[in-house]
Amino acid sequence: MGVCALFLGGAIPAAADPNRIVSLDYCADAYVLALAERDHILALSADAARPYAWGRDRMAGIAQHDGSAEAILDLKPDLVIHSGLEHLKSVHMLDRFGIEIIDIGYSQSLDHGRKALLKVGAALGEDKKARHMLASIDGRLMAAQKQVAAMEKTHKRPSALYLTPSGITTGRGTYIDEVMALAGIDNQLAENGVDGWSSVGLEALAAKPPAMVITSFFQGRSGWNNAWRFSHHPLAKRIMDRARRVEVPANQWGCGGFFLVEAVETLIAARIRDEGPRLAETAFIKGAGK
Known part of the structure; x- marks a missing residue:
């Protein structure tokens, strides 16, 4: 299993019910906060409360970590999610210890974000929630395009x-x-x-x-x-x-x-x-x- 299974087989759940989840950077924090049960989140990144982090208003009461492999290993997670933005040395170390890791990649488009949402949803056993969120986003984008079309008249x-x-x-x-x-x-x-x-x-x-x-x-x-x-x-x-x-x-x-x-x-x-x-x-x- 591990990272290879995710790349070869697509979005495969890391465990039957992952309930000790850590995210490594503020981009990954957003997906964890949006999809995971709150009491399943062990810790978010050190940047989770920054002004540029989507989850800053949603993470109150959740611990943060410093990104080091040692700090994350001490938490004993069963799933770690990251976007490749930082802490890559920690990612390699955690993988060597057999911890399940999901790399959602650094997104440069809405389409990438959509795929990442479904991938994380599958890994967390929250497929339904991810699809519901995606349907809501699509509806909002459709409404936005109607507004733009009306403006351009x-x-x-x-x-x-x-x-x-x-x-x-x-x-x-x-x-x-x-x-x-x-x-x-x-x-x-x-x-x-x-x-x-x-x-x-x-x-x-x-x-x-x-x-x-x-x-x-x-x-x-x-x-x-x-x-x-x-x-x-x-x-x-x-x-x-x-x-x-x-x-x-x-x-x-x-x-x-x-x-x-x-x-x-x-x-x-x-x-x-x-x-x-x-x-x-x-x-x-x-x-x-x-």
Whole structure:
């Protein structure tokens, strides 16, 4: 069994009833919190309560670990779940001790998040719960697409630049780009032919200032002053002040996953709010997808 069985045979339950579960990183934490019985969760990652972790408001009272193999072995888990984001040395050590491990992979798309949800659901014996969650997500995405289609009958698609306080942004092919597209927003960097994660300089911003800026990770970053120097620059502040700005909570897309639908809904709600009453009347479909 072990990891090989999971890769060769697909999503196979780690045990008949795994009830001593540990997750190794904040992306994996989300799946454990969403699907596992609470009293079956031994510990979450050290980042589980961070502002960018989806489970931060759902993990009160659950222990956290430091990611070391020793700390996890002391917990005596029967199932460990991770996304490959960190603690890979611990993963190798735990595997040598015969502990069942599920690698859901680091997601860069909603589709990957969907597959990971089903994989974890199968491993936990929570297939029904996972399928129910997936049906709910699909319904919400369908409602979102109806809203976007209604908007596009009366309004031009906005173009926006995604921006973090350190100047990190994205072009085509990332989950941020996918979320923007699902919300009916064109990615300014993708339009310029940029692929993947990138950084934007002040000169580029000044040469082509965005009409709309989608920001995230601006909260809870005290103490990281060097990395966050970009957002404190007077020119960057002036450009962002002049642009239409939409803030997406970091925990809605701190990594790719099933919860990206929340970021889609946040962006659509911001469009409806900012683009006027007529758009709200046209686009807001009460109860769609429920």
